[in-house]
Amino acid sequence: MSQRTRISRVSRAVKLLAYALFWVSAIVGLVSLIGVVRIGDTTTRVVSAYGAVAGPLFMGICWHVARLSKLYEEGRLFTADNVRHLKWVGRLTLLTAIAPTPVPDAQTESIGVGVEFYPAVVLVSLVLLFLSWVMDEARKLEDEAELVI
């Protein structure tokens, strides 16, 4: 099996997984939204509100990963579109690191909303943004190399 075929097959699998996660999180987000609107319980509303914030962020990540995988499947490895999708994955990952999350309080037996700081997720997002920058520079080098006759 050639390298290109291997890249295409793995990219197709990643693309299908990302699309599946996108639609699952869309359904979960919709259910959460219904929970916020229709169920009066405060705890459920807080948890549902978290789903309403984190859900779209996760959907965005899945969408851009799916589009990136589709480009890899087509054999387009270092294009401006690849860089753009990778940058968005990095940005959205950074946002999920600071998205509000439900914080349970055992004393009052309730759930509040807090902002947790996840250093590992921040690091991952920074690495993704750095990789997208390196990929963009490599793409520019390739474009320039094409003008060497």
Add this chain to the structure above:
Amino acid sequence: MSIIVTLDVVLAQRKMRLNDLADAIGITPQNLSVLKSGRAKAIRFSTLEAICRVLNCQPGDIVRYEPEQTHSATG
């Protein structure tokens, strides 16, 4: 850019088409068109040698240097 490519002049003198030259030297017509139109950033010596061999010319017949004009205020 200060380097001017005059490949089209030599092609006209030799009555040769761009595609024929591309086939003769083993590069694509698109690449040769990039060179002819002045969009190329660099040319390999091997390519220059092949062009000069096929067209029976010197490198100076294909490329020439023209210093960029600097506009100065006249008083």
